[in-house]
Amino acid sequence: MFDAAGVDYxxxxxxxxxxxxxxxxxxxxxxxxxxxxxxxxxxxTWDMELLWSEAIWAYGGEIISDDHAKTLIGEGGAxxxxxxxxxxxxxxxxxxxxxxxEFGFDLFQSGMAAMTTIGHWAVPGYVQAGINFDVAPMxxxxxxxxxxxxxxxxxxxxxxxxxxxAFEFIKFALSEAGQKRLAxxxxxxxxxxxxxxxxxxxxxxxxxxxxxxxxxxxxxHTKPVFxxxxxxxxxxxxxxxxxxxxxxxxxxxxxxxxxxxxxxLAANK
Amino acid sequence: xxxxxxxxxxxxxxxxxxxxxxxxxxxxxxxxxxxATLGLSLFNWDLINAPxxxxxxxxxxxxxxxxYIEAFTNTLKFSxxxxxxVVIISLLLAVLLNRKIRGVGFFRTVYFLPTVTSAVxxxxxxxxxxxxxxxxxxxxLESLGFTPICWLCTDNAMMSVVIVNVWGAIGxxxxxxxxxxxxIPRDYYEAxxxxxxxxxxQFFRVTLPLVxxxxxxxxLISAINAFQAYDYIYMLTRRGQGDSSVPVAVYSIYRNAFxxxxxxxxxxxxxxxxxxxxxxxxxxxxxxxxxxxxx
Numbered sequence: 001m002f003d004a005a006g007v008d009y010x011x012x013x014x015x016x017x018x019x020x021x022x023x024x025x026x027x028x029x030x031x032x033x034x035x036x037x038x039x040x041x042x043x044x045t046w047d048m049e050l051l052w053s054e055a056i057w058a059y060g061g062e063i064i065s066d067d068h069a070k071t072l073i074g075e076g077g078a079x080x081x082x083x084x085x086x087x088x089x090x091x092x093x094x095x096x097x098x099x100x101x102e103f104g105f106d107l108f109q110s111g112m113a114a115m116t117t118i119g120h121w122a123v124p125g126y127v128q129a130g131i132n133f134d135v136a137p138m139x140x141x142x143x144x145x146x147x148x149x150x151x152x153x154x155x156x157x158x159x160x161x162x163x164x165x166a167f168e169f170i171k172f173a174l175s176e177a178g179q180k181r182l183a184x185x186x187x188x189x190x191x192x193x194x195x196x197x198x199x200x201x202x203x204x205x206x207x208x209x210x211x212x213x214x215x216x217x218x219x220x221h222t223k224p225v226f227x228x229x230x231x232x233x234x235x236x237x238x239x240x241x242x243x244x245x246x247x248x249x250x251x252x253x254x255x256x257x258x259x260x261x262x263x264x265l266a267a268n269k
Numbered sequence: 270x271x272x273x274x275x276x277x278x279x280x281x282x283x284x285x286x287x288x289x290x291x292x293x294x295x296x297x298x299x300x301x302x303x304x305a306t307l308g309l310s311l312f313n314w315d316l317i318n319a320p321x322x323x324x325x326x327x328x329x330x331x332x333x334x335x336x337y338i339e340a341f342t343n344t345l346k347f348s349x350x351x352x353x354x355v356v357i358i359s360l361l362l363a364v365l366l367n368r369k370i371r372g373v374g375f376f377r378t379v380y381f382l383p384t385v386t387s388a389v390x391x392x393x394x395x396x397x398x399x400x401x402x403x404x405x406x407x408x409x410l411e412s413l414g415f416t417p418i419c420w421l422c423t424d425n426a427m428m429s430v431v432i433v434n435v436w437g438a439i440g441x442x443x444x445x446x447x448x449x450x451x452x453i454p455r456d457y458y459e460a461x462x463x464x465x466x467x468x469x470x471q472f473f474r475v476t477l478p479l480v481x482x483x484x485x486x487x488x489l490i491s492a493i494n495a496f497q498a499y500d501y502i503y504m505l506t507r508r509g510q511g512d513s514s515v516p517v518a519v520y521s522i523y524r525n526a527f528x529x530x531x532x533x534x535x536x537x538x539x540x541x542x543x544x545x546x547x548x549x550x551x552x553x554x555x556x557x558x559x560x561x562x563x564x
Contacts (some may be wrong), residue, residue: 102400
């Protein structure tokens, strides 16, 4: 799609404005029926880790206060990040949430979008779907580059009857052999440096620039985890859908959503 | 020999044996779960840790939690649109299909089909019909020169969901009304037409009063269904994080119980809904005594 539209491939120096500019060129109405057949970019904005948390950090904002009592997604740079995301929808280069639902959500996988911002877990699916793609780091914002990282962990319940057996399994999963097996499954990035820098990870099917994921750790923020996350994420993520569907104004809705999100935080103290 | 309906002394244990499946179902399924819900509503329980006594706290929450108040209001709005919609449309449909027209069996079957089809499957089809870009409804609108509508966006979601739910329910209502209509003796219409009553007058003066038992029954059933509406709403309005653009009471109960693991809050909401249904039924039965005509 990039070659067909004559757009240069994304580089590590891209800014969010470059992303928007490229997305504009890549958005096409091929049969001139007034409807977009190819979007410049597709991403989900109901969950923070696909696009909006990265954008907020890159624009110099924060998600939540350290004591998890205050939602900060409306302050300072964060608002600029939202304005940017809203512009992706307003410019028509990214399908609205309702439209993307109509096409089964992942428009990148279905070949209807030229770019996406998504986590490493999507890689095996895309490779299997036979998409010709590669990866680039998240773009830079006014406050630098940022991406989101979180761990796919194993947990032992404190009341487990088989805690010892579970512990043995976790020891295996974290060993070099276990991490190699997990790397081969392809969903996550190995936590052991020795495995991450070995062929088991770097030479996965798809022939992608897997090194990008390792280098991105340098500017990665951890996805916030706190009590009441599920409900908070619903209030924020789903609460902004009317804005992105073009039914509500960004700033007023953001204020409402933040107030409601803070109430959730207070109730989950 | 005694052919009466009372069981003989020796047969009495058979009576109870035969009734056991129903009684067990009622005890454990209906009454049991109602009592369990009532009990749970007094505790805070997350399914993992031991339940903690909450007293009336979960009931106070019913009047303070904005999300629940919104869901409850949505249920009332939904019912106010849905119940008259189902009753009026299925009555009119039954009147139309109560005539001697060609292929009446075919039409009756077609209108009844949604009742016997899985709501999840038909909701998927409705999703396609309502699609903003690819839906046939918008295709039709555009062909006629109208601007396409985002049927499932937040502003229109309530209306779209009511349409689907009404569509899904008129088949059942039609059967109830057809049964009521066929019970009306033909001579009443003959007498009315001899007296010079028009079709219109016949409908309002003969048909309508005589189907009041069916109207009563259908209103009651529709209202109960309206308060419990969930399947189409879940399928059509669910958002990425599990919220809905038209959250109704049952949606809120489900979400509190199985997303947020607040069994106490969910149970209190369920009890409130049950009380609402009970009060509505009481009003309906009072109304029945005053207005319903039984021959």
